[in-house]
Amino acid sequence: MSLSDNNESSMINFENKNEGDDTTNKRTLDFNKEDPSNDYNFGWNRYSEITNGRFAMIGFLSILIIEILSKKSFFSWTGILN
DSSP, rough: OOTTTTGGGGGGEEEETTTTOEEEEEEEEEETTGGGOOOOOOOSOHHHHHHHHHHHHHHHHHHHHHHHHHHOOOOHHSSSOO
């Protein structure tokens, strides 16, 4: 059995039963579907925004670590402000 098989273990069923009402809303999420929004495309898209956000978080954390270890502001450490 491969990961692309459509079986019950990869599907989640949600049932929403309204109080006082005999109707039930059923939704099914299938995690085996390929999501085309995660594919790399040129320009502004979900993949590039997630990647840029992750690199920005790494950069910000790096600046904080530099300031904590050197006990100087980042701009004075780089020589931008003297």
